[in-house]
Amino acid sequence: MLENPMVTPPVTGDRDSRSLKGSIGVAGIVFLVIAAAAPLTAVAGSLPVMIAIGNGAGAPMAYIVAALVLLVFSVGYAAMSSSVTDTGAFYAYVTKGLGRPTGLGAAGLALLAYTTIQAAIYGLAASTLKDVVIRFGGPDLPWWLWAFVLMAIVAVLGYRSIDLGAKVLGVLLIAEIALIVALSVGVLAKGGAHGIDFVSFTPSAFFSGSPGIALMFAIGSFVGFEATAIYGEEAKNPKRTVPIATYVAVITIGVLYAVASWAVVIAFGSDNVQAAAQENTADLTFIAASQFLGGVTADIMMVMLVTSLFAALLAFHNAIARYTFALSRNGFAPRRLMNVHTRHGSPHEGSALQTATAFVLVGAFAIAGADPVLQLFTWMAGVAIVAILVLMVLTSVAIIAYFRRSKVDNRLWHTRIAPVLGTLGLVGITALVVANFTTLIGGSQVLSVIFLIAIAATFIGGWVAGRVLLSRRENADPSARPIP
Template sequence: MTSEPTHAEASQTGTLRGSIGVAGIVFLVIAAAAPLTAIGGALPVMIATGNGAGAPMAYIVAGVVLLVFSVGYAAMSRHMVDTGAFYSYVHKGLGRSMGLGAAALALLTYTAIQAAVYGLAASTLRDLVVEYGGPDIDWWAWALGLIAIVAVLGYRSIDLGAKVLAVLLVLEVGIILALSVAVFARGGAAGIDVVSFTPASFFSGSPGIALMFAIASFIGFEATAIYGEEARNPKRTVPIATYVAVIVIGVVYAVSSWAVVLAYGSADVAAAATADTAGLTFGAAALFMGDTASDIMLIMLVTSLFASLLAFHNAISRYVFALARQGVGPRSLARTHTRHGSPHRGSLFQTLSAVIVVGAFAIAGSDPVLELFTWMSGLATVSILVLMILTGVAIVAFFARSDVDKRWWHTRIAPVLGCIGLIVITGLVVDNFALLVGGSSVLATLLLVLVVLVFIAGVLISKLSAGKEVDRSEHEESRT
């Protein structure tokens, strides 16, 4: 004889719980974008190998494309609330098979980018500890420590995670803005100019490389819809949070990168970035705010990376939850915590996957930055772009066959323009992909093929699971 399930057990499968508002969701999205990492890590590379002083304009272009894309994204969010976000949108607009292909890409994207950040964060933390006289511990040990902390916070309510990220993010953005104010107040190295935002400057050198890194810096803005089920009044919260997040990220990136350019002078910044790529932003902080501020900024780079790790962990665990709830994968992963209302089993699954990926690179003796970070971040960039293009097509398809929204700009024009912009950016990324992953054309080809194979695998899983459902249904009918 079996006992009846308790009330707690019965409540474990269903929807997520939370009371996060617009500000909380925006914090989660910006935390995933990791502004200090973008300005301290990606920007110097954009300047050195891309279009020099024109790099700040790349953030504006990427922001405008994503803002136009967000119009349709926000419009569709008013008609569905699901933690699967991109996957759910593609499923709704293009069908189950394409939806599961998109889900596979989403899992690939966030798993890859989180593994990449673990490598960069662990390496940065190790170097920082050694610099201040601490022990020289292997990078993978630091990575496991970070995974453990993220696991604890990710297991609990999203409200707690949002509060932690809010504190870290305020400090992170605060020091970036402080540097910008210091540079503007002192007139930079050679006066204030707008060379960075002129067409001639943007199209000089290799603008495709700059644009490639700029779009990668926005990875994670999908989270506005991922946390819909845990939001207060999601049909209002998600659209507002989407617009606010994209605008804030774009403005912060553009202004702060412009300040870094002015700190060395528009004519000399490219040479400075080439001479000291890793130290460009921190050198600007030392010049305009002093060595102490530069040291603080370097320490905050670690907290920036940690905030990004927590945000991506939360995103992946909710994707796993959404898929399990749809019958893809073990149903046990669709359970929510009776106290926290969080996808705690999806969180544990994500922690395990992070250990496996990071552990594989550690066992292979790979470099945490040159290999783990570079390869995985490049893979994530291509994957997320393909995923967004699929989502844009799904949005157009959804509104084309429904009468829920007749606004042409929101349901037709903006989504199509957004898709065109994303396709152009994807072409530029693929064209420069070998550079993004360290210069190997063979590795670049393998990673691009992996993106295709993962999408196909998702589609095939959908076909197989649909076939099993039909067989099971026919078997039950024959028995009756």
């Protein structure tokens, strides 16, 4: 027995007053997704760690494996986007396939994932900005001050139309991607350290060392993938835009990461790159840029790393604001959060709430004297990766369940085979991440258990709240009872 996902409490006002407005197209949505993935952050931040403690020269293959799993998952995801156009995205899909209580549990996971990853990025962005300012002769100010400056800028852009945010991200991403491509071309054109080889794409290289850790970081580099559906309500033609944007985003991110990471491997040599990464983890990509493009380019890359992180902050801010908007519109969050700005067509109340939440979370770490990278970034990013993976598994199962009940799409590959394969792939990656979770958050076994319990409690709490609220509605309105 599944409850009717269309049953919601009465809401006053016209539908237009409760709908987000925008004219964002495929390119705009792809920019938002890639912005959340923060390519330069992955290449300059995550990649050296993948190489150092993961599978060394086999790191590029981890990106390909992650992209392939997400592409298969995307088949059913894109097919379902024709039936569901809701800014709640994963939450809406899980609700449609598995019922309202499970959907609310999924919404809880989404809010946890995006809130924690945004807080993590504030820590890394503030620390990086502080170093950049000092490097160029500026004052040595506390990291948290820079975090709040970034927060204020994000708040202004998040409050306004998504079209403006997409334009800002577009400019930043074009420059960011151009720099990554320039590094890749520079290394490959000069033949790297010892000539070009394809060792990185062999099974022996991929399975060397700890491929589970490499996959863990690779899949984490795709966090924000859900944005293709989150912005469906603000798209010109969601039934066409969302599927195309989904495939384009996954393929673009996968190819960009695989080629860029291969170039970094070639820059030091397949046999030497792991040792180089272990010796200079934080500066590995910058060293490659300096050697093959010049010292000025390395400095530009450091500055662009800040803009890359800023783009990710804005993308996640927008995603969280739209989740709270969707929950409010469906009657599961304070009603004022579904207000749409009369001029900008944005969920401005949800945006303001998200700014306040980020301020409190980042402020708590600042007051505690925590390290912005080793604690704020590492801990919160670890929680986010696990939460988003569990959310994606739930979404994949929901897609299977929905198409088994519904006759709206009878394509076997799109509605049966691909969703099952995608689910198996995501479950496998989730198991690897959980097995290596202690490493992901910095080595504390006790802390890893606490965080995993918090993730589980968030989902269970959302599910229980959904059951309670649904029961109250049924008692108040018998017509809202579950249907078979």
